[in-house]
Amino acid sequence: MLTNNHFKSITQSSPAVYQIVVNGAVCLDHTPLIGGMQIIVATTSIKTKQSILTGRLSDQAALHGVLNHLYNMRLPVISVEVLGSYQQ
Amino acid sequence: MPNSHVLLRTKLYRPKLPTNHLKRNALIEKLEAGVELPLTLVAASAGYGKSTLVSSWLTKNKTRSAWLSVHKSDNKLNLFFRALLGAIKMVFDGFGKETELLLHAAEMPPLEVLYHTFINELTQIEKPLIITLDDYHCIENEDIHGFIIELLQHPIEGIHLVLICRFDPPLPLYKYRVDGTINEVRTEHICFSQAESTLFLNQNIELDSNSVAVQKIVAKTEGWVTGLRLLVLSLKNTTQPEKKILKMEEEELYSLEYLSEEVLQQLTSELREFIIKTSILDEFNPALCDHLLGTESSQQHLKQLEELEFFIIPLDHRHNWYRYHHLFQDQMLAMLHKNLNASTIETLHGRAGDWLGSNGNMSVGFDHLVQANQMDVAIELFKKHRKDFMNKMMWELFYSTIEKIPNQMIKQDPELILCLAWTDVYLGKRKDVFKQIVNKGFQQKILNTENQLLIGELHVFLSYHRYIGFGETIDFNACIAHAEAALKLLDRNQAFLRGFAWIFYGGALIAQQKNQYLLDLGYEELSKNAPRSERLSLHMIINYANWFDANLAKLALSSKVYCQTAKELSAESEFGTASTFLAYYHYQTNNIKEVIETIVPVYPHRFLTLATHHVSIVGALVLGHAELGQFDEAESFLDALKQFTISKNNAALLVLTYALEAEVAFKKGDRSMAFQLLNRVKAEDYVTTISDFYYHNTSFVKMLLYAGGSENLLRAAALLDRSEKYFEQFNYQLFLAENWALKALLAKENKDVMLAQCYIENALQITKPSGMIQVFIDLGDKMNTLLQTYRLTVDQDYFVDRVLNVFSANELDRIKITTPFDSNSNQVLTRRENEILGLLAEKLTNKEIGVHLNISEETVKRHTKNLYQKLQVKGRQSAVTRGVQLGIIV
Incomplete structure (x- = not known):
């Protein structure tokens, strides 16, 4: 689901800014559990709620930790996007 | 289960370091620098050498350390704690006695109690200690994460936790970062630097470090150590490694699959087959491998693989048990499925299950048999071992195995339905099962098996059913008949089942007023040297026989013997129950200080008993302190009790707590508060549990009588009639005495002096022989007045005189601590x-x-x-x- 072709250089260990969109509302209490990503809950045109999580994650282990947490909370992931990368 | 501890122990050794591992001083320094913090997180994908790194740090650091390799099967809180205790015990023998007791408790204690007991025990050990949880990503259970969060919330100085995982665990890592309480070793740190990759290659194959080939490898493997190791192994027997590398496609250098196949090609076909076939095993020893392969050469193969350092990890110091590197095992499993047909693989699983099952590892053996498509054999294995679990009360493991059996198969197997019914009794799961057991068709199926033990087990259930009723008529004759049949059919090895049968047999005999017969029978059985759990059950019913009968003189003796036996057998939970009998004996005879002295030593172990006994234990302290006018103490125990009953989500227990709360207010002299407290619930909705030592209805009725008014008196009358019927049915003399005393008060409120007198006499008939005076004291000044009136009608009554003496002594005390000018308000000095x-x-x-x-x-x-x-x-x-x-x- 990684959509941006500009970030082919991303490796296992590269930090990057990610934006993850899930169906449903993520409670703000979860911020510390998802690597401090910011949560915005938006209502879509068909009146369902989506949460947009944005933030810098240290590496793929952190990204998978967040995805795993969302999975355990039964929140379907719609997209994962790299917004920017930090070259080490 | 002779060998299960061996398998458990394999999780408790940290992996041995490969000889060709690279010393990574900078990383070790990084780990060392964080040791003062509460937590180190090592997070990177598989194959980066996380465990090796931590292991080499611990070897160098030489601090005491406990290691636990977490398995997926550790996802039950109880099993996780058992494993964690095992790990710490490797360092501190005898660690965690209190936690261990809680893990064996009749009911799972509230989480925070378990957490805090464990954390408390950790604070008491010698520091420093490093606790490593390897493969922590296998943990999905939120309660386990909750425990780790709790542990890190108030870090213990000198205790350092290391979590090794493939991806970040759902812990508030962000907060830890902000607080600066976490040391992290992540992929960017752990992956080999270019220099390290080059050095590693140089140490293992002859290559010019400046060559294009080396540069190519270093660039493409991105510091992934497993890739490098696989590459080294695949080039080991190559004469011209450089040439081979240059010929390899770039993608091949990156591909685990390709590299694994290359490596396998280096081995003899025999060894190759050995690895591929044994990859179905998570842990193995030579005997298991021999059984799996039908050979006798496994010892030699394992030795060879160990010498080659071929992704094999010894799990114990004697090099008896091993596992493969997880990533490598996954590859070999993929190859197994590619190269062998399904039925061959099933045969392998079948053999593994067979060996593990007969060597004491029921649960892993069971899983292999399921994969072997031999569910019937797996079920037989479970059946063979289930009594062990039952005798040891390991209900979580018991249930987790049953869960794996398809419903369809359970439905057809009466023994499995009985098993499910036990999980209902002990874990409150699968509540629909009990109905099936009372079905005649089902019972016939069991009888048809002609299996005496199974028929005996059915009788145990039926005696339980006939005693409790479960919405049907209670039938003590039937209960006795079933229990007798069960005890006849079940041999001494069925300790758990026999103990269970005794309880209801005893209850039914009491109900039929055969208390003396029960006592004779109980003592006779005890003289036959019954096994531990049966002995404890016998003591329990003997005590119930005396308690129900209000025979306090005998109870004093039998409860002391029960306490002594429980102590001798180190049965902490039963010691709690035994002390409860003794404490309530003291309470009923108005030896209040003794009540507290008896309970104080068992109070810390209250979570080990059933929830109802827990309430009785704390209840004794609440009532005792309140009776002594120590209301601060009474209220603090009450608060703790309230928290517990709320956590149990059990309405009946909560009502008991409300009743105790009202009792405290009543003893304080605050009658209106007592009434308000109880008015929150509708008394009519609750009946007592037969195992309670304190009856909430007594408080309800008492408050109604003190509040007065015709409506309240009518309610009181109805409640008393209901409880009278109930207690008569079970022949519960002690509570009947209370009921008579309350009826006397009610009659007096209704201005029926004659009737009141008559009821008082009924109550005295039961209470007098035992010196049971507290029943009257608890009913307060209205009872005082009533007894004074009664006293005028009889010539001599030392018992009533004693009660009246206690009343007047209490009166004096009360004047000292209450302000008489406003007895209806809260004005009581603490x-x-x-x-x-x-x-x-x-x-x-x-x-x-x-x-x-x-x-x-x-x-x-x-x-x-x-x-x-x-x-x-x-x-x-x-x-x-x-x-x-x-x-x-x-």
């Missing part, structure tokens, strides 16, 4: 306030009082403020004067 008032009279300053009572000056000020308010005075001098007037200060 013990502390009384102490302070005494010290004020001695003209001590607040500061001096603080030193005297070992409390802060602020607290003294708070107490004096409350004190002034209660005595309705404005200063210390007038407080002292009022105190003298009221007789509080002598």
